[in-house]
Amino acid sequence: GIARKNSGKTVAVASHGGAIRCLLCRVVLGDIEKLRDMPWSDNTAVAKLIFDDDLNCTAEYINDSSHLSKDLLPDDNRIKSLAGKRE
Numbered sequence: 001g002i003a004r005k006n007s008g009k010t011v012a013v014a015s016h017g018g019a020i021r022c023l024l025c026r027v028v029l030g031d032i033e034k035l036r037d038m039p040w041s042d043n044t045a046v047a048k049l050i051f052d053d054d055l056n057c058t059a060e061y062i063n064d065s066s067h068l069s070k071d072l073l074p075d076d077n078r079i080k081s082l083a084g085k086r087e
Contacts, residue, residue, distance in 0.1 A: 003051040017041065027057050039063060042073060 002011060017040070024047060025031075025038040041047075041063035048060040065073060 003055055003057070007051075007053075017043070020047065024059065024062050027059050028062060041065070042068070044068065 002013060021038055021040065022032060022035065025035045027049060029037060042065045044067075045063045045065045046067070047062040047064070050058050050060055052058075
């Protein structure tokens with residue numbers, strides 16, 4: 001996989017939010033059956049995953065959108081809607 005072929009390197013990977021959420025669920029919660037407990041993230045949110053020499057993965061951070069100015073983060077978005085928090 002990507003981690004094995006790029007050991008010791010920093011790699012950026014982009015994907016669809018649903019696929020990222022599934023991956024983060026496995027890494028953070030340890031079980032895809034807990035997907036309903038995994039939060040959604042805003043578009044362009046960033047996660048940093050660290051792989052050790054045995055390819056064990058930990059998340060340094062997830063769902064970070066601090067690179068976006070507040071005017072680019074909508075007050076009313078799909079994530080709030082799905083969480084029942086639409087005002």
